[in-house]
Amino acid sequence: MHGLNRAIEMFAPKSQTHSGGRGSFEEAVRPHLDVLYRVARRMTRNAEEAEDIVGQTLLLGYKNWNRFDGEHTRSWLIRILKNEFLGLRRKQRSRPEETELDLEVGDQNKSWTGIADRLNSERIIQAMEQLPEEFRMVSLLCDVEQMSYEEVSEALDIPLGTVRSRLFRARARLRELLADFVAEGAH
Amino acid sequence: MNPEMEMNGRDELIQRYVDGDLSGAELRAFESELATSEELQAEVAALRTFKAALFDSRLDIAVPRERLEALIPKSKAPVVSPRSPWIRWAFVPMLMVLMVGGYLRFNYDPMNFAKGSVVSVRAGLTPAAAASWVAKETGIAAPALDCGTSCCLVKGECGPDWAAYTYESEGTEYRLYMKQGTEAIDNANLPGEQVHDVVMKSGKGIGWSHCGMSFYLTGGNAADRRRIAEMILAKLCAVTHGHEKH
Structure with a gap:
């Protein structure tokens, strides 16, 4: 145990102070502002609207802070954000309904090699924009924001199996779209 | 490629492996295959590069950090609501139930x-x-x-x-x-x-x-x-x- 006591000294960084956790809403949400905004931007495709939705999300989160159990703050905030977005969409009847329940994926290309090393962000964003919303969200949270399947399941309120299947199909479709881009670039 | 991998879908297994979603026998079977198959190694490496490119794409969105910070509702001083004496006393048995429940739960399963x-x-x-x-x-x-x-x-x-x-x-x-x-x-x-x-x-x-x-x-x-x-x-x-x- 003496060695562990020594470890206490060794592993303690000299000056690192962080507050947050369940204590203060402000401190708990601050690390997640970037993610919330990026997700809102990808959902709305509009900077102003994204800020509005993030603002609504923070307000709603603040009101419900006392009822939140303090686990997985990021997933909790994204769930609020998604519900706000869907509520807004329902109000904006003039917008076309984008959500599709299925995603057609071809059989021709089942390899990642030859595509991955020729990508750029612009191409990726263009390809992601073409995915139906339900699939885009899963890929966005898993691949772009690097959330675990469990966190995504919690954030989108869908079963783990659905996260897996949507992610696999979203990536397969992305692979097809990006392979097309790569092929176009080669000509 | 072993029959189990074929059955579960090679592509899905590669994705689940790279995402850290495989465990137990599935993980061992995959790693054993990975150790010997150069083709599989190339696929895993390519998928990792693909994921890294997707991850990097997030940097294309400029985050208006200061404006977002200003959107956070600021904490107010806690409001203590006056409680009637009977509510106050009701906390005592509730607290005891919670303490006993917590103790039993803790001891039930180390x-x-x-x-x-x-x-x-x-x-x-x-x-x-x-x-x-x-x-x-x-x-x-x-x-x-x-x-x-x-x-x-x-x-x-x-x-x-x-x-x-x-x-x-x-x-x-x-x-x-x-x-x-x-x-x-x-x-x-x-x-x-x-x-x-x-x-x-x-x-x-x-x-x-x-x-x-x-x-x-x-x-x-x-x-x-x-x-x-x-x-x-x-x-x-x-x-x-x-x-x-x-």
Whole structure:
């Protein structure tokens, strides 16, 4: 145990102070502002609207802070954000309904090699924009924001199996779209 | 390609492996295949590059940080509502039920110490301050582990004979539970000084024992958990074994 006591000294960084956790809403949400905004931007495709939705999300989160159990703050905030977005969409009847329940994926290309090393962000964003919303969200949270399947399941309120299947199909479709881009670039 | 991999869908298995979603027999079968198949190695590497490109694409969105900060509702002073005397007294039996319930729950399953009754929670601690606080509250010599350069300690929690630190790394929370003694690990038949996947009531994690203490790490995906757990254990071993030599 003496060695562990020594470890206490060794592993303690000299000056690192962080507050947050369940204590203060402000401190708990601050690390997640970037993610919330990026997700809102990808959902709305509009900077102003994204800020509005993030603002609504923070307000709603603040009101419900006392009822939140303090686990997985990021997933909790994204769930609020998604519900706000869907509520807004329902109000904006003039917008076309984008959500599709299925995603057609071809059989021709089942390899990642030859595509991955020729990508750029612009191409990726263009390809992601073409995915139906339900699939885009899963890929966005898993691949772009690097959330675990469990966190995504919690954030989108869908079963783990659905996260897996949507992610696999979203990536397969992305692979097809990006392979097309790569092929176009080669000509 | 073995028949099991064919059956489960090679593409899905590759994705689940890279995402850290494989475990147990599935993981072993995949890794065994991976060790010998150059084609599979190339696919795994390409998918990792693809994921890295997707991850990098997030940088294309400029975040108006200051405006977002201004959107956070500011905390107000807590409002204490006046309570009638009978409500106040109703708290006493409720508290007793909670205390007894917490005790029974804790003792029902030693593997479940992660959910054991919480005695105290503190946020805003440096790792050193957290270690000293845990030692004072519980007598546990919990090391103040810093799990990496991009990892920060968010809060500390103490139970009657356990302590937990919550770390955050790139937006993902990890919780490291520590308990004096090795019974929590021994119950799962896990030898010490080696990390193992553990499924507890509180979820999937990585467990190990070291120098008479049990450690259990949860949060994030399986691959990241393993990486962090192995790094923590390596640091612990380097310190304790190095010390024994002198």
